[in-house]
Structure formats: structure tokens, C-alpha cells
Amino acid sequence: MAKERPNPVRGVLSEEAVVVRRKIAAYKEALRSLSQGSLVEKKINGRSYFYLARRIKGRVRFEYKGKLGPGELSRYEEAKKKRAMYRRLLADLNAQAVYLKRALHERKRRAA
Amino acid sequence: MKERDAPPDFCMQVLRLLHEAGILRELVVVGSWCSHFYRALVPGAENIGAIRTGDLDVLIPKPGRVKTGRGIPEILGDLGFVVEHSLGGYTRLVHPLMTIDFIVPERGRGRTAPVKVAGLGVNASALRFMDFLVEGALVFETEGIAIKMPDPLRYGLHKLIISERRANKDKAEKDRRLAVDVLRALVDYGKGKSIREIFDSLPKGWKAGIRKAIKKAEADDLEGLLTGEK
Numbered sequence: 001m002a003k004e005r006p007n008p009v010r011g012v013l014s015e016e017a018v019v020v021r022r023k024i025a026a027y028k029e030a031l032r033s034l035s036q037g038s039l040v041e042k043k044i045n046g047r048s049y050f051y052l053a054r055r056i057k058g059r060v061r062f063e064y065k066g067k068l069g070p071g072e073l074s075r076y077e078e079a080k081k082k083r084a085m086y087r088r089l090l091a092d093l094n095a096q097a098v099y100l101k102r103a104l105h106e107r108k109r110r111a112a
Numbered sequence: 113m114k115e116r117d118a119p120p121d122f123c124m125q126v127l128r129l130l131h132e133a134g135i136l137r138e139l140v141v142v143g144s145w146c147s148h149f150y151r152a153l154v155p156g157a158e159n160i161g162a163i164r165t166g167d168l169d170v171l172i173p174k175p176g177r178v179k180t181g182r183g184i185p186e187i188l189g190d191l192g193f194v195v196e197h198s199l200g201g202y203t204r205l206v207h208p209l210m211t212i213d214f215i216v217p218e219r220g221r222g223r224t225a226p227v228k229v230a231g232l233g234v235n236a237s238a239l240r241f242m243d244f245l246v247e248g249a250l251v252f253e254t255e256g257i258a259i260k261m262p263d264p265l266r267y268g269l270h271k272l273i274i275s276e277r278r279a280n281k282d283k284a285e286k287d288r289r290l291a292v293d294v295l296r297a298l299v300d301y302g303k304g305k306s307i308r309e310i311f312d313s314l315p316k317g318w319k320a321g322i323r324k325a326i327k328k329a330e331a332d333d334l335e336g337l338l339t340g341e342k
Contacts, residue, residue: 011282022196023206030194085192092208 010104017100020093027090034079034086039065052076120148122209123168124255125191131257133187135232138178140246140260142215143169147290149252150264150297157264157297160290168212172236173246175216175229183233188212201226203234217242244314245270265307268294272325273318288329295334304337311338 037054040062050073051062068076123145130136141149145168147160172178185195185205193205193212203226205212214236216227226235245262252259262270271291278284295307311319319338326335 011280011286014282019206019211023208023211026194026196026206029197086194089192089208096208 013100013103017097017104020097020100024090024093024097027086027093031083031086031090034083035076037063038080039068039073039076123148124257126168126188126210126212127257127259128255129187129191130184133180133182135178135180135184135187136257136259138172138174138232140171140173140249140262141168142171142242142245142262143167143213144290145169146261146264146267147294149254149259149261150267150294152254153250153252154264154294154297154301156300157294160293160297168210169215170212171215171217171242171246172229172232173217173242175227175231175236178229178231180231184212184214185233201235202237213237215239215242217246219243241270241273264294264298265303265310268292268298269307269310269314269322272322275325275328276321288325291325292329292331292334296331299333299337308337 037052040051040053042049042051048067050065050068052065053060053062055061127136127141130139151157151160185193185203188205188207191207193207193210196204196206196211203214214229214232214234216229216236216238218238218240227238228235245266246260247266248263249260250263252261261267268291271287271294275284275287275291278287298304298307311322314322323335323338326338
């Protein structure tokens, strides 16, 4: 039987598959570390009060936050933007993982 | 050096952010992304490094000297990079399009623990042969950004040296192929004598590693060049 030569293409694909799995874990961790929920503003007698809307066990809950300063507001806004960005990037990674799994599986199937 | 083609957009976005933060001048790009830039620098090297991962390896030649206001993770966080944890304390920045690893030259008896580069907010890994790789580093200017990278002569020889130390055979094969492609392009460009000169200046053990790798790559032309038969 002929000795199989090292294959750099297979090597790169396998390496990428491992890397993508690690990246998915990193993004999930990053998402967990961001503050959850969206701020909802309610105006009462001309004054702004804030509630944090979060989904807990499938139901939306409102947590009273009261008056918030500009610093806190921008922190929530920043977290919201980051959450949207991380979710989008996580979706890209999941698509990459599916592609690589198929590509590597295809090689095995052909080799069999 | 003058640019002949533009590198992929995302890599340039990353380098631009580091440039704007005043950090890029302290860094040397050393990974397989170099091959992309070499395509623009060396005539006849248009096809080298076609197979590569999305890793960007960044060397910090003088980790104690770097000072910056914001750390690299914060700067690149704007592009969506996140820090990958659980790596024994090493900092790795990840993004669907790229992974960034930080390296410092290993000096003395070597160490396995990460090296803290406080000025950049990262923990780097110390690797051998880095001083050899970055000696006489080039500056490639593109889109108003000056990017430091190793001299392709040293890059090719370095890839051959490390290919012999790889445990992963596929990675070693990838290193050998890339090295042979780069060195052949340089020979065609008239740099054969310079390759020989650098090779002759290397320690005995390194030379043996290079010869062994060239033999495995079945690059008889390069073997002839280094043994003086060409």
C-alpha cells in the first residue's frame, strides 16, 4: 500500500475546524459577559425612568432601574451594539463550522 | 518598497487601527500573512502562500519598550474581536475572519509561561529563532501604512528550520512548501547568493535542519544552491 503523503490542504481545513470551534466558544463567552436586556424609557410627569427588559425563562420581565446618568445609558447602549455584533459574527462562525464539517466529511467519504 | 497589489481588506483594517493607535511601528508581522505581502514585493512570487489559515502572528521584538494608552484587545474590539480565554494565560484575539497571536523572542534558557506585555494589554508566547527572523526586517508601505515584516530570505530559511521541529506533519509540509516557493522566487529574482550567504552564517544545527527539510521537499535546485553545486 502506498504511503500517504502529508496533505497541507487537509491540514489547513482540520486546523480551521478546530479554530472555528474555539472561536464559537469565545464569542459565546463574550456574549455571556455582556449585560443582558434592553433599556426601556418611560416618561412620568416629564421625567425619564428606565426599566431593563429581559427575557427570563421565555417571559419578558421588566426590572426597574430608575433614573440613569449619561454614563450608564451609554454603557447599556454599547453593550446592546456589541451584543448585536457578536451575534452576527457568531452566526458567521456557525456557518463556517457547517462548511468545514461538510468539507472534511466529504474527504473521508471519498477516501472510503 | 512600493506596493504592487493591495492585501485583503480585513487585514488592512486591523493594521490600520493599530497604525492609528501608534502601535504598528512596534510590531512585526511574522506569520503566513507575510507571504501575501511578499507576492507584491518579489516579482514572480504571485502564487506563493496560496494555502494559508487566517492567522495573523504578530511579533513584539522589544516587549519592555512598548507603551500605549489603550490595549490591543480594546482597540480591535471595535472590529468585533474578542479575547479567547482558557489558553494558559496567553492572549489570542479572535474574529470569524482572523485569529491574532502575539509572540516575543525567546531569550536565555527559555520559558513556557506567557510574557506579559503591559503596554499592549496582552500576554505573548516566547518563541525561539525570532531574533534571526526579524534581523534586517523590511518595511512595506501600502495605503499610507508602514508594515514591518521579515526579509523574505530569512522568512524562507526560518520556515525550513521550524518545519523540522513541528510535531504536526501536515503543518510541517505546509511550511516546507511555502519556504520552497519563497526561496525559489527569490532565486529567480537573483537573490541566490544572498540566500547562500545567510545560510553559511547559520549555526551547524540550523543548517542541518534546513538541509533535511529541503531534502524532504525534494527541492534539488535549492539543495544544490546551499551545498554550492549551483
